[in-house]
Structures are given as C-alpha cells and as structure tokens.
Amino acid sequence: MAHSMRTSTQTPYLRDRRDWQGTITRYALLPLRIFLGVTFIYAGLDKLTDDAFMSGTGAGSIGETMRAVRDSAAIPQLVDLALRNPVGFGYAMALGELAVGVGALLGLLTRLAALGGVLISLSLWLTVSWTADPYYYGNDLPYLMAWIPLVLAGATVFSVDAALRDRRRRRKGGYR
Numbered sequence: 001m002a003h004s005m006r007t008s009t010q011t012p013y014l015r016d017r018r019d020w021q022g023t024i025t026r027y028a029l030l031p032l033r034i035f036l037g038v039t040f041i042y043a044g045l046d047k048l049t050d051d052a053f054m055s056g057t058g059a060g061s062i063g064e065t066m067r068a069v070r071d072s073a074a075i076p077q078l079v080d081l082a083l084r085n086p087v088g089f090g091y092a093m094a095l096g097e098l099a100v101g102v103g104a105l106l107g108l109l110t111r112l113a114a115l116g117g118v119l120i121s122l123s124l125w126l127t128v129s130w131t132a133d134p135y136y137y138g139n140d141l142p143y144l145m146a147w148i149p150l151v152l153a154g155a156t157v158f159s160v161d162a163a164l165r166d167r168r169r170r171r172k173g174g175y176r
Contacts, residue, residue, distance in 0.1 A: 026156045029149055033159075036117060036146060037105025044097035047090060054090050062090035065128070073127040082127075096120055104150065107159020114150035121147060 047053050047062075056063040063086035070079040082089040096116060103113025121144035132138030155161050 029153055029155070030157060032146060033104050033107065033110070033150060033155060036114075036143070036150070037101045037103075039143075040097045040101030040117065040120075041105065042101075044094045044099075044101060047094035047097070054087060054094075056086045062086045062093075069128050069130075072131045074130045075126050078123060079127050093120070104155075107155030107161050110155035110159060110161050111151055114147045114154075117147035118144060118151060 050060070052058060052060040053062055055061040058064060063083070066079050066082045066086055066089075070076055070083070073079050097120060100113045100116040100120060103109050104117065121140050125138060125140035125144055129138030129140040135141065
C-alpha cells in the first residue's frame with residue numbers, strides 16, 4: 001500500500017516534467033528556423049535590390065565575385081557553370097534564398113526548404129568560402145550544418161506544415 005501511494009504522489013511530478021521536456025523539445029528548433037528564415041530572406045532581398053551585385057561585371061558584381069573565387073574553389077566547375085550566365089545565376093541564387101527563407105520562416109514545406117538551404121550553403125562553401133583558413137572562419141559551413149536539423153525534423157510548431165498535419169489528423173479522426 002505504501003508503495004502505491006508513493007508512486008501515485010510521484011506520477012504528477014514525473015508527468016509534469018515529461019510534459020515540460022516534451023514542450024521544450026517541440027519548440028527547440030523554432031529559434032533556428034526563425035534565424036535561418038529571416039537571414040535567407042534578407043540575403044535574397046539584398047541581392048535583388050543591389051544593382052551592382054546583379055551585374056555580370058564590375059566591383060561587387062556576381063560575375064566578379066565568381067571570377068575571383070574560380071581558381072581557389074573546391075569545385076571550379078560549379079563556378080564555371082555560374083559564369084556561363086552570372087546575372088541569371090545571381091537571380092537564381094537570390095530567388096532560391098527567398099524561397100528557402102520564406103519556407104523556413106512560415107514552416108511551409110520545411111524539409112524541402114531546408115534541403116534547399118543545405119544545397120545553397122554547400123555550393124557557397126565549396127566555392128566562395130572554401131579558402132577560409134582556418135575552415136571555421138568561413139560562414140557558409142555553419143549555415144550548412146544549421147540547416148541539417150530542419151531537414152531531419154521539419155517544423156513541429158508555429159508552421160503551415162504542422163497546421164496541415166493537424167488538419168489531416170482531424171479529418172481521419174485520429175487527432176493526437
């Protein structure tokens with residue numbers, strides 16, 4: 001009898017602790033998602049509104065940036081591909097960053113958006129920031145690593161994905 005009383009008095013505490021830990025776990029990636037979303041939206045808008053960047057030649061242009069990193073890139077063929085049409089590549093990069101940022105921020109197709117973030121960050125790391133020495137001075141590698149948890153987990157709270165998931169569960173009658 002004493003054992004069952006002791007167990008019953010511990011249960012609410014343990015349940016509350018598990019609830020708290022579950023809540024923290026569900027919200028753990030939210031700050032990362034907000035940071036990456038806002039950062040990539042800003043990066044995309046910054047490129048789209050910078051006339052110097054959206055040019056094939058000249059100081060600060062995407063073309064000059066690509067030519068400057070071509071010989072030091074880990075995969076120079078990626079840079080050669082961008083140099084075929086630097087302005088088109090600049091627009092593709094800016095629009096890609098916008099799409100990835102909006103997807104992450106809204107939690108819309110979050111895993112797909114995060115995969116886009118991985119690919120953008122990986123391509124920038126292998127080209128623009130490849131020569132950073134030591135390697136951790138390059139800013140693209142931490143972004144690459146930061147996207148991976150969102151590829152794996154998606155957006156569990158405050159997201160279009162979560163709202164759609166809840167809606168599907170309610171329609172099936174199995175809301176959890």
